[in-house]
Amino acid sequence: MEKDLIKFQKGIKVKFDNENLLQQAFVHRSYLNEHRNFPLDQNERLEFLGDAVLELVVTEYLYLQYNNPEGELTNWRASLVNSKMLSKIANKLKIDKYLYLSKGEQKDTGKARNFILANAVEALIGAIYLDQGWETAKIFVENFILTELPEILEKRLFVDPKTRFQEMAQEKEGITPNYKVVEESGPDHEKTFKVGVYLEKVLVAEGDGSSKQEAQEDAARNALEIKNWV
Incomplete structure (x- = not known):
C-alpha cells in the first residue's frame, strides 16, 4: 500500500x-x-x-x-x-x-x-x-x-489537570472539586479505576486509569473540556 x-x-x-x-x-x-x-x-x-x-x-x-x-x-x-x-x-x-x-x-x-x-x-x-x-x-x-x-x-496549560480544574472551579463557581471512585475492575495486580469529579453533588465528568491518581487526572482533564475551561 x-x-x-x-x-x-x-x-x-x-x-x-x-x-x-x-x-x-x-x-x-x-x-x-x-x-x-x-x-x-x-x-x-x-x-x-x-x-x-x-x-x-x-x-x-x-x-x-x-x-x-x-x-x-x-x-x-x-x-x-x-x-x-x-x-x-x-x-x-x-x-x-x-x-x-x-x-x-x-x-x-x-x-x-x-x-x-x-x-x-x-x-x-x-x-x-x-x-x-x-x-x-x-x-x-x-x-x-x-x-x-x-x-x-x-492558558496555564502547563499546570496539571487536577490543579487547573480546581483553580478554574474556584474562580468560576467558588467550589472546590471532589473526587470519588465510582468503579473498580480487574484483578488486584492489574486494576482499572473509574473516578468521577464533582462540583458539590453534581457529577461533571469521569475518568479512567490504572491508579486512582491517574483516573482523577483523566477526570479533571475531561471536566475542563466539558466546562470549556481549556
Whole structure:
C-alpha cells in the first residue's frame, strides 16, 4: 500500500533524500503483523530517537529564551512534548491519513489512536534528524511544536489537570472539586479505576486509569473540556 508523501513533505517544508525513512515513521507495529512481507520496519526505533531530539530542541529553546526556575521550565517542556500535544500536532499535519495500521487499529479512533499519532510525530522527528540532520529537525520542532508555547503559557496549560480544574472551579463557581471512585475492575495486580469529579453533588465528568491518581487526572482533564475551561 503506497502513500503519496510528496504533498506531506511540501506541507512540513522538508524534502527527504531517503523517502523510506519518512514512510517508516508512519508504520505501526500492528501493520506488520498483517503484512509480513512489507519491506520496511515499524517506527518504534525512530520514535525512540525522535523523542530524544524533540526533548533536546525544546530544552535548549526554553533555556536560551527564559530565565525562569528549572521547575517551571520542566513543566513547560512537559506540556510541549506530552502525547496530548503531539497528537494535536499530528492532527494539524494530517498524519492520520499516512499511517500504516492493522485493520483493528484503523477502527479505533479514541485514546489509543491519539497515542499512535503522538508516537508518529516523534518518529517523524527522528526520521528528519537521520535524513537531514540536527538543524532541519530543530527548525521542524520550532515551526510546528514550539509555536504552541504562547497558548500554553497564556492558558496555564502547563499546570496539571487536577490543579487547573480546581483553580478554574474556584474562580468560576467558588467550589472546590471532589473526587470519588465510582468503579473498580480487574484483578488486584492489574486494576482499572473509574473516578468521577464533582462540583458539590453534581457529577461533571469521569475518568479512567490504572491508579486512582491517574483516573482523577483523566477526570479533571475531561471536566475542563466539558466546562470549556481549556
